[in-house]
Amino acid sequence: MSIHIQAEKGEIAPVVLLPGDPLRAKFVADTYLEEVLCYNRVRGMYGFTGIHQGVRVSVQGSGMGMPSMAIYVNELIQSYDVRCIIRIGSCGALQEEVEVHDLVFAMTASTDSVMNLERFPLGFTYSPAPTYTLLERAIQAAREEQLRYHVGSVLSTDSFYHDNSDLWKQWARFGTLAVEMETYQLYTLAAKFNIETLSILTVSDSLLTRKELNSEERQIGLQNMFDVVFSIIRS
Numbered sequence: 001m002s003i004h005i006q007a008e009k010g011e012i013a014p015v016v017l018l019p020g021d022p023l024r025a026k027f028v029a030d031t032y033l034e035e036v037l038c039y040n041r042v043r044g045m046y047g048f049t050g051i052h053q054g055v056r057v058s059v060q061g062s063g064m065g066m067p068s069m070a071i072y073v074n075e076l077i078q079s080y081d082v083r084c085i086i087r088i089g090s091c092g093a094l095q096e097e098v099e100v101h102d103l104v105f106a107m108t109a110s111t112d113s114v115m116n117l118e119r120f121p122l123g124f125t126y127s128p129a130p131t132y133t134l135l136e137r138a139i140q141a142a143r144e145e146q147l148r149y150h151v152g153s154v155l156s157t158d159s160f161y162h163d164n165s166d167l168w169k170q171w172a173r174f175g176t177l178a179v180e181m182e183t184y185q186l187y188t189l190a191a192k193f194n195i196e197t198l199s200i201l202t203v204s205d206s207l208l209t210r211k212e213l214n215s216e217e218r219q220i221g222l223q224n225m226f227d228v229v230f231s232i233i234r235s
């Protein structure tokens, strides 16, 4: 047991898929896993372990934002010996060529969060990166399935609502593909504990066109992301 996860040691697989939404974790478990064990219900942040085509994998909600996600990532790694965490999330497009329904594989992340200031003093900007082999396998899967995907940097922000609604334009000017709220800290913690990681994101909205997926479209639109992540799991 850890403070926020009620699982017994051994109930969580070495590979964990991490959506922000715990109901998406339930959807993934119901749809892709067999012999499913629900190992966590604390605070409604469901966690499940099951078998996908012979491979044991877990899927766990992280909540929205880096503080919440960091609680679960720290406990998954330190209390349950998790060795690979793949974020399966959503993001908002910041570039014209990044369209709703597309996939984004985060090659790095920028942030406006102060969480890393206790690790790296002001002026020391840490640039986190995913595990190259996972990124390579995600790109290969997307190419094989002829999916629209983009590889580049994302912005992990602490705020969904900003007073300055044009703030994102500066990040876009420097090539940031999309905005979300977890990747920067996930990659930092994966590097700290030397585990594998990757963020695979579905574009759910665009800050340029203001187009956004409704909740039903989000569910359907996530299929491509699930296809890619389970292709990685099987490989």
Ligand SMILES: Nc1nc(Cl)c2ncn([C@@H]3O[C@H](CO)[C@@H](O)[C@H]3O)c2n1
Pocket: 020, 063, 064, 065, 089, 090, 091, 092, 093, 157, 159, 160, 161, 179, 180, 181, 182, 204, 205, 207
């Ligand atoms: N700031 C922000 N902005 C936009 Cl346009 C987003 N589109 C999806 N997300 C993700 O979805 C949740 C917010 O709806 C967060 O977990 C975040 O990672 C977004 N987060």
